[in-house]
Amino acid sequence: MPRTSKRKSAPPNSSSVTSPEGRSVSIKAKTKGMEKIDRLFNSYANNSLGMIDPDGIEALCSDLGVDYTDVRILMLAWKLKAERQGYFTQDEWRTGLKALGVDSLSKLKKALPELENEVGKSSNYEDFYSYAFRYCLTEEKQKSVDIESICELLNLVLGAQFHPQVDLLIEYLKVQSDYKVINLDQWMNFLRFCKEQISFPDLENYDASQAWPLILDNFVEWMREKHS
Amino acid sequence: MGQMVRYEDDFEADMLEDTGAYYSRKASSWIEDDSCPDYMLKSEECLKKERDRVSHYLHSSSETKLLEKVQHELLVMYANRLLEKEHSGCRALLRDDKLEDLSRMYRLYCKIPRGLDPVANIFKQHITAEGTALVEQAEDAASNQASNAPGVQEQDLISKIIKLHNKYIVYVTRCFQNHTLFHKKVPHELLVMYANRLLEKEHSGCRALLRDDKLEDLSSKYWLYCKIPQGLDPVANIFKQHITAEGTALVEQAEDAASNQASNAPGVQEQVLIRKIIELHDKYMEYVTRCFQNHTLFHKALKEAFEVFCNKTVSGSSSAELLATFCDNILKKGGSEKLSDEAIEETLEKVVKLFAYISDKDLFAEFYRKKLARRLLFDRSANDDHERSILTKLKEQCGGQFTSKMEGMVTDLTLARENQASFEDYLRNNPAAHPGIDLTVTVLTTGFWPSYKSFDLNLPAEMVKCVEVFKGFYETETKHRKLTWIYSLGTCHINGKFEEKTIELIVSTYQAAVLLLFNASDRLSYSEIMAQLNLTHDDLVRLLHSLACAKYKILSKEPNTKTISQSDYFEFNSKFTDKLRRIKIPLPPVDERKKVVEDVDKDRRYAIDAAIVRIMKSRKVLGHQQLVSECVEQLSRMFKPDIKAIKKRMEDLITRDYLERDKDNPNLFRYLA
Numbered sequence: 001m002p003r004t005s006k007r008k009s010a011p012p013n014s015s016s017v018t019s020p021e022g023r024s025v026s027i028k029a030k031t032k033g034m035e036k037i038d039r040l041f042n043s044y045a046n047n048s049l050g051m052i053d054p055d056g057i058e059a060l061c062s063d064l065g066v067d068y069t070d071v072r073i074l075m076l077a078w079k080l081k082a083e084r085q086g087y088f089t090q091d092e093w094r095t096g097l098k099a100l101g102v103d104s105l106s107k108l109k110k111a112l113p114e115l116e117n118e119v120g121k122s123s124n125y126e127d128f129y130s131y132a133f134r135y136c137l138t139e140e141k142q143k144s145v146d147i148e149s150i151c152e153l154l155n156l157v158l159g160a161q162f163h164p165q166v167d168l169l170i171e172y173l174k175v176q177s178d179y180k181v182i183n184l185d186q187w188m189n190f191l192r193f194c195k196e197q198i199s200f201p202d203l204e205n206y207d208a209s210q211a212w213p214l215i216l217d218n219f220v221e222w223m224r225e226k227h228s
Numbered sequence: 229m230g231q232m233v234r235y236e237d238d239f240e241a242d243m244l245e246d247t248g249a250y251y252s253r254k255a256s257s258w259i260e261d262d263s264c265p266d267y268m269l270k271s272e273e274c275l276k277k278e279r280d281r282v283s284h285y286l287h288s289s290s291e292t293k294l295l296e297k298v299q300h301e302l303l304v305m306y307a308n309r310l311l312e313k314e315h316s317g318c319r320a321l322l323r324d325d326k327l328e329d330l331s332r333m334y335r336l337y338c339k340i341p342r343g344l345d346p347v348a349n350i351f352k353q354h355i356t357a358e359g360t361a362l363v364e365q366a367e368d369a370a371s372n373q374a375s376n377a378p379g380v381q382e383q384d385l386i387s388k389i390i391k392l393h394n395k396y397i398v399y400v401t402r403c404f405q406n407h408t409l410f411h412k413k414v415p416h417e418l419l420v421m422y423a424n425r426l427l428e429k430e431h432s433g434c435r436a437l438l439r440d441d442k443l444e445d446l447s448s449k450y451w452l453y454c455k456i457p458q459g460l461d462p463v464a465n466i467f468k469q470h471i472t473a474e475g476t477a478l479v480e481q482a483e484d485a486a487s488n489q490a491s492n493a494p495g496v497q498e499q500v501l502i503r504k505i506i507e508l509h510d511k512y513m514e515y516v517t518r519c520f521q522n523h524t525l526f527h528k529a530l531k532e533a534f535e536v537f538c539n540k541t542v543s544g545s546s547s548a549e550l551l552a553t554f555c556d557n558i559l560k561k562g563g564s565e566k567l568s569d570e571a572i573e574e575t576l577e578k579v580v581k582l583f584a585y586i587s588d589k590d591l592f593a594e595f596y597r598k599k600l601a602r603r604l605l606f607d608r609s610a611n612d613d614h615e616r617s618i619l620t621k622l623k624e625q626c627g628g629q630f631t632s633k634m635e636g637m638v639t640d641l642t643l644a645r646e647n648q649a650s651f652e653d654y655l656r657n658n659p660a661a662h663p664g665i666d667l668t669v670t671v672l673t674t675g676f677w678p679s680y681k682s683f684d685l686n687l688p689a690e691m692v693k694c695v696e697v698f699k700g701f702y703e704t705e706t707k708h709r710k711l712t713w714i715y716s717l718g719t720c721h722i723n724g725k726f727e728e729k730t731i732e733l734i735v736s737t738y739q740a741a742v743l744l745l746f747n748a749s750d751r752l753s754y755s756e757i758m759a760q761l762n763l764t765h766d767d768l769v770r771l772l773h774s775l776a777c778a779k780y781k782i783l784s785k786e787p788n789t790k791t792i793s794q795s796d797y798f799e800f801n802s803k804f805t806d807k808l809r810r811i812k813i814p815l816p817p818v819d820e821r822k823k824v825v826e827d828v829d830k831d832r833r834y835a836i837d838a839a840i841v842r843i844m845k846s847r848k849v850l851g852h853q854q855l856v857s858e859c860v861e862q863l864s865r866m867f868k869p870d871i872k873a874i875k876k877r878m879e880d881l882i883t884r885d886y887l888e889r890d891k892d893n894p895n896l897f898r899y900l901a
Contacts, residue, residue: 143883185882185889192894211852211895214875 034094036103041093052088064109071156072112075119078131085135126191132157133187144181147173154190162194168201169193172219179215186213201227232289240290244297247278251301259306263316265329268336271302275336303336303343311346318350322399330403338407348409355396362388363425386452393456424462434466438515446519460525467520468529471512475537478504486543495553498542502554506578509534531585538585548588549821552595555579555618560603561610572614580621587868589626590831594824597634598678602817604641605670605717612638626865636676644670647705654701661700663693671702671711679827680714686762687715688744691737715741724782727802732810733782738763738771739815743782746800754794765794772798774815780806782813832867836877839863841886844899852895 044056052060061068080096082088088096100115102108119128132153136145145153151170158166169190173179179186193216198206201223208217251274258267278298282291303310311318311333321329337343366385404410427434427449437445453459482501512530520526538547545553558572558579567575586592603609615638623631648668655662687695695713702711718737722744723730735743741761745752752760758768769792776785776798784801785792839862843855850858856874863869878897881887890896 183879183883185879188889189894209853209856209871211889211897213879214872217872217875 037094037097038090040097040103040105040108041088041090045090049087051090052093054086057086057088063105064112066112069156071160072116074132074135074156075115075128076112077135078119078128079115082135085138126188129157129191130184130188133184144183145187146181147179150182150187158191158194164200165194168223169219172222176215176218176222178218182215186215189213189216232287235287240287240293243286243290244293247294248297248301251298252305255302255306259309264310264313264318264321265316265326265332267310268329268332271336272332274298274302299336299340304340307337307343307346311350318347319354322351322354327399327403330399334404334407338405344407344409351396351399351404351410355392359389359392362392383448383452386456390455427462427466434463435470438467438470443515443519446515450520450523454523460523464525464529467512467515467526468533471508471530471533472536475505475508475533476540478508479537479540479542482542498545498550499554499557501542502550502579502582505534505538506575506582509578509582534582534585535587538582539587545821546588546591548586548592549595549824551579551583551586552592552599555596556599556603559610559614559618560608562608569611569614572611573617576614576618576621580618580625583622584625587864588828589630590835590866591824591828593630593634594678594828597637598820598824600634600637601678604637606719630866633676636673640672640676641670644672647671650705651698651701654704655697661697663690663697665690665694667694667698669698674712680716682712682714683716683764683767684762685715685738685741686760688741690744691741724804726804728805729809731804731806731808734810734812736815738767739775739813742771742775743800746783746798751797751799754792754796754798757798768792770815770818772796774813778813780804780811780813832869832873833877835863835866836869836874837881840874840877840881841899844887844897848899849890850897852897855897 044052044060046053046056058068061073066072080088080092082092100111102111118124136149151173154166154170203220203223206220258270275298278294282294337347400406400410453463482497486497516526516530558575609615619631619634715737720735720737720740722733722740724733745760772792776783777790781801782804783798786797839859843858859874860869885900887897888900890898
């Protein structure tokens with residue numbers, strides 16, 4: 001299997017460590033640590049695929065005591081830098097869990113709140129937010145996501161923090177007919193819109209002559225009509 | 229070298245304080261006793277003396293501090309009292325034209341921060357008062373005046389105002405050293421304000437003169453106001469408002485008339501409107517040349533006024549469409565305008581002038597092109613020279629690219645005639661190839677002509693042969709060209725062998741195809757006809773209606789209702805007859821407006837894309853607003869792009885990776901090579 005061969009060709013090495021005793025110890029420690037991680041991986045992985053598939057993830061969620069659709073799973077995917085929605089490869093698993101500093105299920109469970117904090121930091125948040133969108137691009141060369149999914153994603157990602165804005169935005173997205181899909185630029189601007197403290201719900205300080213995407217201009221118009 | 233500490237702390241500080249106290253005492257007594265000019269003289273003297281003292285006895289570093297102290301005590305502390313002295317203060321000096329004293333005042337106060345503000349204010353108030361007094365004088369005199377010399381008072385007033393203006397300009401240069409504070413205060417705005425009051429006078433003001441067409445009076449107004457700096461601005465403004473109001477009224481009239489009109493004369497009101505707008509333009513152009521000496525301000529006013537109402541819609545038709553229809557009427561045979569060649573040329577000139585005011589020039593081009601196509605293809609053009617003439621004029625206005633397609637169309641027709649001649653030669657030389665029917669084919673260059681949908685019409689056998697024969701001929705002439713047949717544009721002459729007599733029917737190719745079906749069958753249902761010809765429902769209904777329910781009933785329909793339904797049956801109406809031997813069965817054209825607007829919108833999207841890419845390619849990085857405004861400017865020659873449309877295209881270009889938004893500044897865009 002390609003994965004195992006990769007493993008063989010790139011053994012965990014610690015060539016930077018000088019003392020021979022230290023070297024053997026750290027290799028051992030690393031191998032041991034990696035072993036646990038790998039074992040955890042294998043317990044969820046689909047053996048014929050060599051990676052964790054949606055079923056595996058669902059099982060993981062249930063073991064973590066977290067809902068399949070919980071935003072924390074998305075955060076975990078972000079931490080793992082998972083490329084394909086619904087799947088975790090072994091490399092991603094390893095890198096991610098190492099970065100989290102966990103190698104067991106219980107440790108992973110404990111690490112979740114910390115992960116939330118980490119994501120919440122403004123320097124990471126934009127990255128996570130943009131990741132959330134890209135995670136939905138399941139087809140090759142796909143650039144946009146359908147409205148339904150975007151609404152769900154908005155709720156998941158921004159719903160807690162920007163509740164009123166998100167609710168209204170989702171309402172608008174569902175009634176409008178100009179756009180059937182949303183692209184990354186529009187998605188990023190939703191965040192900007194929420195962060196930029198546009199006064200709600202009158203939206204008085206929104207300036208349509210600025211470079212806001214048209215969909216937000218239309219949203220503001222719709223809001224203003226609603227409230228007049 | 230040594231430091232100044234001893235000097236400053238032990239000597240200078242005290243000296244300054246004592247000096248201050250000294251002048252404070254002096255000032256408080258002088259201000260009571262002396263007139264403003266005298267006080268100022270004394271102040272000037274004091275300052276001079278202190279300067280001398282410094283140069284003789286003191287260290288130079290003391291000069292600024294000392295003078296500031298003196299100024300403060302003498303001039304700043306008592307500024308108000310000084311300037312406002314009743315009989316000798318600033319106002320009095322102005323009143324009595326004491327230029328020397330005013331100069332001194334300026335010299336003294338210009339060194340003090342914000343010292344000139346009160347002086348400038350008094351200056352402005354004084355001039356305003358004098359000017360207002362003049363105006364009121366003139367108004368009184370005018371109301372007492374006999375009404376047969378109304379303009380005299382005004383002329384008088386204007387010349388007095390100009391004198392006032394010149395007098396105070398002298399003050400500004402001589403006393404106030406051309407300081408900007410005083411230049412602003414010399415009331416350019418005030419003069420214009422007076423001008424406005426006069427111009428807005430209800431019965432003799434500018435509006436009244438325009439309303440009553442008093443060209444001579446307007447002319448004299450022009451000469452009067454052109455002497456006042458910026459005095460012509462209000463006049464031009466009133467001119468513009470007047471024209472805009474008249475033009476808008478015309479448009480509204482036409483809109484009302486059109487909605488009340490009987491539906492069998494559509495478009496008449498709109499054509500009348502264009503005529504009236506042309507007349508309006510001529511009228512006010514004359515004003516610009518005769519009364520306003522061709523001054524650019526008035527040309528601009530005229531242009532802006534026309535741009536306002538020339539872009540209004542009348543009963544659903546845009547002005548671009550109306551203008552194109554107007555041209556069509558002039559250029560086609562039997563058009564509503566029966567004019568001499570000269571008159572036509574003149575009218576076309578004027579139309580092109582109006583065209584300059586229309587913002588949706590590309591829309592006009594598309595409508596014009598469609599109508600031109602119909603004129604050319606159905607041989608309805610009255611005069612080839614006129615066709616070319618208007619195209620030349622449009623080319624002068626808008627450049628060759630605008631008219632290149634249309635010119636191509638006109639040329640195509642000429643070439644087509646030559647081609648037809650060759651085809652006829654070919655047939656003569658190959659009699660076996662002859663299809664048995666007289667056939668005329670017009671070959672059009674696709675790029676020039678509007679796009680036409682070509683249907684897979686099932687041609688009658690006779691016509692199929694024609695098509696084959698021509699194809700054979702064409703391939704001998706040119707290889708590598710593809711012929712697409714547009715049957716919707718064809719005409720057919722068919723002999724209808726009716727019981728009473730044979731009548732030649734001039735019909736469209738589609739109509740002919742329907743009729744020829746009845747050579748093989750006596751009676752056909754709607755669905756049978758549809759199946760045999762392979763047309764859409766819309767087209768078929770139109771066709772059958774023209775043959776069975778219109779003026780000439782070539783086919784009889786069962787049931788004999790006025791509209792076509794899918795369950796109808798049709799038969800050849802052998803009982804049909806008419807006093808003429810040859811009749812034309814018209815097929816009402818499909819409303820092309822919707823398609824034209826769609827096509828133009830599509831082209832506009834490409835144009836906006838191209839403009840954005842062009843701009844970004846050269847600038848590399850550009851802010852949102854700038855990009856939008858440059859885009860609008862670049863495209864303004866053809867149309868006025870909607871800001872939303874530009875935004876939408878930008879988003880599309882972002883998705884297609886031509887542009888990206890800057891990471892840090894969301895209002896900035898970057899070109900992606």
